[in-house]
Amino acid sequence: MGPKNSHNRTARPRRPVAIAVAVEIPEDITLLTQPRYTNNIKSRTTTLQGPDKGTSVKLSNTIHSGTLTREQVVKGFTSELLDRRWNSADLVDHAFGNVVSLSLAARIMLSFLHCKLLTVELxxxxxxxxxxxxxxxxxASWAHAVSSGLKASELEKGYAWTWNKKELGTGTELGAEHFFNAIGMGAYLSAGITDHAGLQNRTPTSRFTTLPRPHHVLPLQSPDGQDCxxxxxxxxxxxxxxxSERDPTRLKEYQGKPSAVRFIKSNFPELFQCSPALSALVFAKSERACIRVRAAPYWRSTGTETSPRLDFELPPDTELPPPALQFADTTGSNDNVAALTRGEPSAIDDGNDKTEIRDPYSSCVDTPxxxxxxxxxxxKELDAKQFPLPPKWVVDAITKHHDSDYLDMSRVCFPNILLPGEAKQSDMKAxxxxxxxxxxxxxxTxxxxxxxxxxxxxxxxxxxLRAxxxxxxxxxxxxxxxxxxxxAIxxxxxxxxxxxxxxxxHPAFSLRDTEAPSLPESEATTGKKRPAPSTNTDDQPDLKKARTAGASSSTRDPALPAKYRYREVNFVTLENSKRHLPETLVSTETHTRYYTKYLLEDRGSLVGRCTRIWCAYREVSGSERESLASVHKIDSHMPIFIGPxxxxxxxxxxxxxxxxxDIxxxxxxAQDAGTLKHVLLPTDVWYMGKILDVVRSLGGSAKMLKVTRSALKDREEIVTISPFKRTLxxxxxxxxxxxxxxxxxKAIGELQDAGIMHxxxxxxNIVLDEKYTNPNKKCEYVDIDSSDGKRVEAALVRRQSASMPSSGGLHDLDMAASIPESVPSTEENWVSRRGRVKLQVPKKPSGEEGKEQPDFRTGTTPFMSIPLLLGxxxxxxxxxxxxxxVVYLSMFTFDxxxxxxxxxxxxxxxxxxxxAVQxxxxxxxxxxxxxxxxxxxxxxxxxxxxxLTSDGLKFWTGVSELGLMEEQEPGLTEEQEPGLTEEEEPGLMDSHHAALMVLQQALWMKVKLPRGETAFFSRDEVKPHxxxxxxxxxxxxxxDSLS
Incomplete structure (x- = not known):
C-alpha cells in the first residue's frame, strides 16, 4: 500500500495540551539586507523614496511600488503574525508521523549508536x-511525552547524546546541509537494512542543499519579492x-554535489556493513570494478569531479523474515512518562470530560x-551484521542517490523549493x-x-515552522x-x-513543467556591495560565509543557466460533494476538473486570505461533450474544455x-430578482474545508481554544468560478x-438597494466586459500535459457570452457585508487642534469583554476612504x-x-x-x-x-491646452487657487480634469474655515446613482476626445 495523502489527517489526532501561544518576536531584531528595488525590471537600479519605519497592516496588499527593506518586512511580520503564532510541541509528529513512526525512529537511533554516528552517556x-x-x-518515551506537553527538562535524567562528526554541526548553512542529508539518508539506509516494512515502500523524494550562487538573488521570485x-x-x-543523466548541450549548467551516501560510506561504513550483501554492491572496492571513479569528499565540492558509477546486476530478492516489530504511528497523548512505561491508557483533562487517547504504539500490541x-x-542482530540484502526498490533508491552527484542549476529557483531553511550560530528567534x-x-511563487x-x-x-x-x-x-x-531523525x-x-x-492541484529564460547577470544580482563585517556574526553574511566549515576559498559562482525549469499549476480537480453554490445543482460526476491556462493574479502572503486567480477551462463529459464535439467538429478522442x-x-x-x-x-x-446588473457573481462555489480541520486536525477542539487563551481565527478554503473578464x-x-x-x-448603488456594501x-475588483481579439474563433487547439504526463492535443471551446450592461462593473464580494441599520455620522465631528481642524471619527464599537469584533475595517489600503482609515x-x-x-491612482498607474x-x-x-502618493x-x-x-x-x-498635474502619466496629462501655469503667488484668494475652479488645469487633459472635478464635487463639499483655509467635508448622504x-x-x- 502506498503512502497516505498528507491532507488525510484523521488518523493523526493532535494533542491540544501540547500547543500554546508563541512568545512574541522582539521588535528590536535587526536583519541586514539589500533594499528591494522597484518592480519594474527595466528600472532595476531605481529606488523609490518611502518611509523608513512603521508597522505593516496587511502584507498581502504590498503589491504597489515603493521600497521594502528587510527591516520593514520584519516589522510587518511582527504585526501580521501577532496572535497567529503557536508553539506546537507535536508539530514534527503531526507533519511526519505518517512517514516516520516513533518506533522506527527508535530503531534508527539504535543503529546510529552501533555505527558510531551517535554516542550516549549517563x-x-x-x-x-x-x-x-x-x-x-x-x-522514544520522552519524545512522545514532550510532544504531549511535558517539558524535556523534567524528563531527561542525566542522558547526554552527541553527534560524533564535526561535519554534522548545524551552526552554519553548510553544516546544516550535511547534517540533514546525512541523517536523512543514514536513517533511510538503517531502516532499509533493518526493517524495510517501516518505510512503507517509500523512496527518497527530496534532498537538502545550500544555494550554488549564495551572493545572488534566488531567481524567479514573486514580483514584490525581497532579495531572498x-x-x-x-x-x-x-x-x-x-x-550519464546530464544534458550534453549544457554541461556548464551543473554543479558538483556529491551525495550523502558517499559521506556515510566514508565516515560511517559500519552502517553498510550491517548487510554484507548491500556492502558488496555499494561499498565494494575499486579493484572489483564496482566503482570506476573516486568521489571527492562530500563536504568539499569543486564542481569539476566526475561522478562515480555503479555497475552491477541485482540478485533475486531475498525473502526476509517478518520484522521484529511492526512499526506504529505516533498518535495520541499520555499524561507522563510513567504511564508510557506501564503501557497504560491515559487522558487529557480539559475540565469537562476525559477523552481517551491512543498511546504511540496503539496500532500494534507492543508496549514500551x-x-x-x-x-x-x-x-544483537546489528552486532552480528548478517542482515540480508534489502528489497530491490531500497537498493535502487540508495544507488540512485549515490550516483546523483550533480545539481542541475536550471532547477534552482523559488518555484521548485520544497522547503527553505535558515542557519544561525545561536539566535533561533532571528x-x-x-x-x-x-x-x-x-x-x-x-x-x-x-x-x-x-x-x-x-x-x-x-x-x-508550518505556515x-x-x-x-x-x-x-x-x-x-x-x-x-x-x-531530528x-x-x-x-x-x-x-x-x-x-x-x-494542495490535493486539488496537479502540476506541469514549464520554463523561462534567466535574467541577465546585472539584473539577477542585488546590485550592491555586500555589507561590511561586524562583530554580530549571526546577522552578517560575510562572517557567516567565512566561518562555514569546509567552504571553498573561491568566490567564483557558477554561470547562470540559459533557462530555468520549474513547475506551475496544470489541473485543478474539485470534489462535487463540496459544492456550495448553486445548491440545487445535480451532477452525476464526482469531480469537476479545470485546466489552468495561466495565473492572472496572486495576492498570497504567508498567512491570511492568500487570494489566487487563474484563467481556466472546465473539462466537459457526457452529453455536453458530445454536443460540443458535434458543433465544433472535434475528434471523438480529443479532450474538450470550455471557458474561459x-x-x-x-x-x-x-x-x-x-x-x-452567506452574502x-x-x-x-437580488440578481435573480433583477436588482444586480453591474455585479459579476460566481456561477459555482466550493467550500473545501476549514484550515483547523484540513491542515491542523484540530477542528472542533474546545481544548485547543482553552490552551491558546483566545478564539482561533479559523479560515475556510473557498473556490469560486465566474466568467472570465478583462481587468481594469x-x-x-x-x-x-x-x-x-x-x-x-451603479453596482455600488445596486448593492445598496439589496442591503449590501462591497x-x-x-x-x-473592477472588471471590463469580455472582448475577444478574434470574435469569430469559437474553438482553439492547444497541447496540454495530460494526467499521465504525456502531451496531448485538446480543444478549448468558447463558452456563451456573459455580457454586462455597461463597459464593466464590480465583482468579488469576499469582504462584503450587510448594511447596518445605522452608521454614526461624521459631518459635525470637526474640532480644533493646535490651530488646525481635525476630524474626529466614531471609535470602534465596544463589544463584550474579550470578544472579537469582526468586520470592523476592511479594504485595500491605497483605496480605503479617509473616514475608514481614521477609525x-x-x-x-x-x-x-x-x-x-481608483480613478485618481489610475492616472499614475495605467499609461x-x-x-x-x-x-x-x-x-x-x-x-x-x-x-507624495506613497x-x-x-x-x-x-x-x-x-x-x-x-x-x-x-x-x-x-x-x-x-x-497629478506634474507626475501623472502622459496618457492622462497629454499636452496642456493652456501651457504651464506659473507658481502660485502668495496672497491669492481662495477663488484664485488652482484646482478649485471650473477652468482647465494645466498639465491634465480637460476631459480627465472634468471627470475628477465632478467626482470631487459629488463626494465632498467645500467649506471655508475660520482661518481662511478651505477644507472638504464628506457628503455622507450622496447616493451612488x-x-x-x-x-x-x-x-x-x-x-469624442475619450474614444
Whole structure:
C-alpha cells in the first residue's frame, strides 16, 4: 500500500495540551539586507523614496511600488503574525508521523549508536551496548511525552547524546546541509537494512542543499519579492542527476554535489556493513570494478569531479523474515512518562470530560516494554551484521542517490523549493523571522500550496515552522537530548521521504513543467556591495560565509543557466460533494476538473486570505461533450474544455459577515430578482474545508481554544468560478475606462438597494466586459500535459457570452457585508487642534469583554476612504470614496493602453507612484497615520491635483491646452487657487480634469474655515446613482476626445 495523502489527517489526532501561544518576536531584531528595488525590471537600479519605519497592516496588499527593506518586512511580520503564532510541541509528529513512526525512529537511533554516528552517556559515563536499547526506549518515551506537553527538562535524567562528526554541526548553512542529508539518508539506509516494512515502500523524494550562487538573488521570485537568499533549501530529487543523466548541450549548467551516501560510506561504513550483501554492491572496492571513479569528499565540492558509477546486476530478492516489530504511528497523548512505561491508557483533562487517547504504539500490541525487548533483539542482530540484502526498490533508491552527484542549476529557483531553511550560530528567534520571509516568497511563487514548511538550525537546536492561512506553528528542540535526537531523525527522514502533499501541495492541484529564460547577470544580482563585517556574526553574511566549515576559498559562482525549469499549476480537480453554490445543482460526476491556462493574479502572503486567480477551462463529459464535439467538429478522442472562467482560491475568515451571513446567497437572490446588473457573481462555489480541520486536525477542539487563551481565527478554503473578464488595466480607450467606472458606481448603488456594501473597492475588483481579439474563433487547439504526463492535443471551446450592461462593473464580494441599520455620522465631528481642524471619527464599537469584533475595517489600503482609515465603521459612502481613489491612482498607474489580447494573459503593470502618493498609500504605516496624511492631501487646498498635474502619466496629462501655469503667488484668494475652479488645469487633459472635478464635487463639499483655509467635508448622504449620473454626463460630453 502506498503512502497516505498528507491532507488525510484523521488518523493523526493532535494533542491540544501540547500547543500554546508563541512568545512574541522582539521588535528590536535587526536583519541586514539589500533594499528591494522597484518592480519594474527595466528600472532595476531605481529606488523609490518611502518611509523608513512603521508597522505593516496587511502584507498581502504590498503589491504597489515603493521600497521594502528587510527591516520593514520584519516589522510587518511582527504585526501580521501577532496572535497567529503557536508553539506546537507535536508539530514534527503531526507533519511526519505518517512517514516516520516513533518506533522506527527508535530503531534508527539504535543503529546510529552501533555505527558510531551517535554516542550516549549517563551521568558523564558512556553507556555500553547492552544499555543502548534502554536509552533508546527512554528517548522514544520522552519524545512522545514532550510532544504531549511535558517539558524535556523534567524528563531527561542525566542522558547526554552527541553527534560524533564535526561535519554534522548545524551552526552554519553548510553544516546544516550535511547534517540533514546525512541523517536523512543514514536513517533511510538503517531502516532499509533493518526493517524495510517501516518505510512503507517509500523512496527518497527530496534532498537538502545550500544555494550554488549564495551572493545572488534566488531567481524567479514573486514580483514584490525581497532579495531572498535562504541558507538552506530542499529541492526535489529530480534536480540532482548522475554523470550519464546530464544534458550534453549544457554541461556548464551543473554543479558538483556529491551525495550523502558517499559521506556515510566514508565516515560511517559500519552502517553498510550491517548487510554484507548491500556492502558488496555499494561499498565494494575499486579493484572489483564496482566503482570506476573516486568521489571527492562530500563536504568539499569543486564542481569539476566526475561522478562515480555503479555497475552491477541485482540478485533475486531475498525473502526476509517478518520484522521484529511492526512499526506504529505516533498518535495520541499520555499524561507522563510513567504511564508510557506501564503501557497504560491515559487522558487529557480539559475540565469537562476525559477523552481517551491512543498511546504511540496503539496500532500494534507492543508496549514500551515490548519495544525495549525488540530493541535488545535488534542490537544483537546489528552486532552480528548478517542482515540480508534489502528489497530491490531500497537498493535502487540508495544507488540512485549515490550516483546523483550533480545539481542541475536550471532547477534552482523559488518555484521548485520544497522547503527553505535558515542557519544561525545561536539566535533561533532571528532564524524564525528570516525563515518566515523565505516561506512567504515560497507561498508567493507556489500558489498551489495549502501550507508551507520552514527549517531552522542553530549550533544546539533545530526547529520547524508550518505556515497556513491561520498562522504559523513552531516547534524547537535541543539536539543533545534523547527526545531531540528522535525528533531530528523523524524530521530529516520525514522530509527526505515526504510526498508533495505532505510538504504542502494542495490535493486539488496537479502540476506541469514549464520554463523561462534567466535574467541577465546585472539584473539577477542585488546590485550592491555586500555589507561590511561586524562583530554580530549571526546577522552578517560575510562572517557567516567565512566561518562555514569546509567552504571553498573561491568566490567564483557558477554561470547562470540559459533557462530555468520549474513547475506551475496544470489541473485543478474539485470534489462535487463540496459544492456550495448553486445548491440545487445535480451532477452525476464526482469531480469537476479545470485546466489552468495561466495565473492572472496572486495576492498570497504567508498567512491570511492568500487570494489566487487563474484563467481556466472546465473539462466537459457526457452529453455536453458530445454536443460540443458535434458543433465544433472535434475528434471523438480529443479532450474538450470550455471557458474561459476565473477560478479563484482564497481562505475566508469565518467570522466575517460575508461568510457567516452567506452574502453570496443574498446577492444571488437580488440578481435573480433583477436588482444586480453591474455585479459579476460566481456561477459555482466550493467550500473545501476549514484550515483547523484540513491542515491542523484540530477542528472542533474546545481544548485547543482553552490552551491558546483566545478564539482561533479559523479560515475556510473557498473556490469560486465566474466568467472570465478583462481587468481594469486592459481598457482600450479612456471612454471604455470611464464606462467601467460608471458601471462600478451603479453596482455600488445596486448593492445598496439589496442591503449590501462591497467594502473592498480596488483596481482588482473592477472588471471590463469580455472582448475577444478574434470574435469569430469559437474553438482553439492547444497541447496540454495530460494526467499521465504525456502531451496531448485538446480543444478549448468558447463558452456563451456573459455580457454586462455597461463597459464593466464590480465583482468579488469576499469582504462584503450587510448594511447596518445605522452608521454614526461624521459631518459635525470637526474640532480644533493646535490651530488646525481635525476630524474626529466614531471609535470602534465596544463589544463584550474579550470578544472579537469582526468586520470592523476592511479594504485595500491605497483605496480605503479617509473616514475608514481614521477609525470609522464601513459604510456605502466609503465605497464611493474608494472609487474616487481608483480613478485618481489610475492616472499614475495605467499609461497608453496595450493592444487587446483577451483572453490571453495581459501585460503586467508595476506602478511607480510619486513620493507624495506613497506617503498615504504605504502599507508600512499605521492606518490612523495614513488617514491623517490622506486627509491633509485631499482635504485641504489642491495638492492632490498639483501632484497629478506634474507626475501623472502622459496618457492622462497629454499636452496642456493652456501651457504651464506659473507658481502660485502668495496672497491669492481662495477663488484664485488652482484646482478649485471650473477652468482647465494645466498639465491634465480637460476631459480627465472634468471627470475628477465632478467626482470631487459629488463626494465632498467645500467649506471655508475660520482661518481662511478651505477644507472638504464628506457628503455622507450622496447616493451612488447620483454620482454615476453626473460622471456619465461629463463622459458623454467628452466622448469624442475619450474614444
Amino acid at each position: 551521568s558523564s559515563k558512556e553507556l555500553t551496548k547492552e544499555e543502548w536499547p534502554q536509552a533508546c526506549t527512554d528517548a 537568499q535562504p541558507d538552506l533549501v530542499v529541492l526535489p530529487s529530480s534536480a540532482f542527476v548522475s554523470t 516494554a515490548e519495544l525495549l525487548m525488540n530493541l535488545k533483539e535488534l542490537s 532564524a524564525v523571522v528570516q525563515c518566515s520571509v523565505y516561506m512567504r516568497q515560497q507561498r508567493r 507556489q500558489p498551489w500550496l495549502r501550507f508551507c514548511l520552514g527549517l531552522m538550525a542553530t549550533k544546539n537546536k533545530l526547529g520547524i 497556513d492561512a491561520m498562522g504559523v506553528e513552531e516547534c524547537y528542540f535541543k539536539k543533545d537530548i534523547g527526545c531531540g535526537v528522535i525528533e 523523524r524530521l530529516a527522514l520525514g522530509i527526505t521521504l515526504a510526498t508533495n502533499e505532505e510538504l504542502g501541495l 472562467y476565473a477560478l479563484k482560491f482564497y481562505c475566508a475568515d469565518i467570522q466575517t459577515e460575508a461568510y457567516t451571513q 453570496l446567497i443574498k446577492a444571488k437572490k 488595466a486592459q481598457f482600450e480607450t479612456a471612454y471604455e475606462f470611464y464606462g467601467a467606472i460608471i458601471g462600478a458606481f 467594502r473592498d473597492i480596488s483596481f482588482g 470609522s465603521q464601513n459604510s456605502v459612502y466609503d465605497d464611493l470614496q474608494s472609487m474616487f481613489f 497608453t493602453p496595450a493592444p487587446n489580447c483577451y483572453p490571453d494573459a495581459p501585460r503586467r503593470i508595476f506602478p511607480l507612484w510619486p513620493t 506617503r498615504w498609500a504605504d502599507n508600512n504605516e499605521p492606518m490612523q497615520e495614513l488617514g491623517e496624511r490622506k486627509r491633509t492631501f485631499f482635504g485641504f487646498g489642491s495638492e492632490w491635483l498639483k501632484v 447620483e454620482v454615476a449620473a453626473v460622471l456619465e454626463k461629463v463622459v458623454e460630453e467628452h466622448k
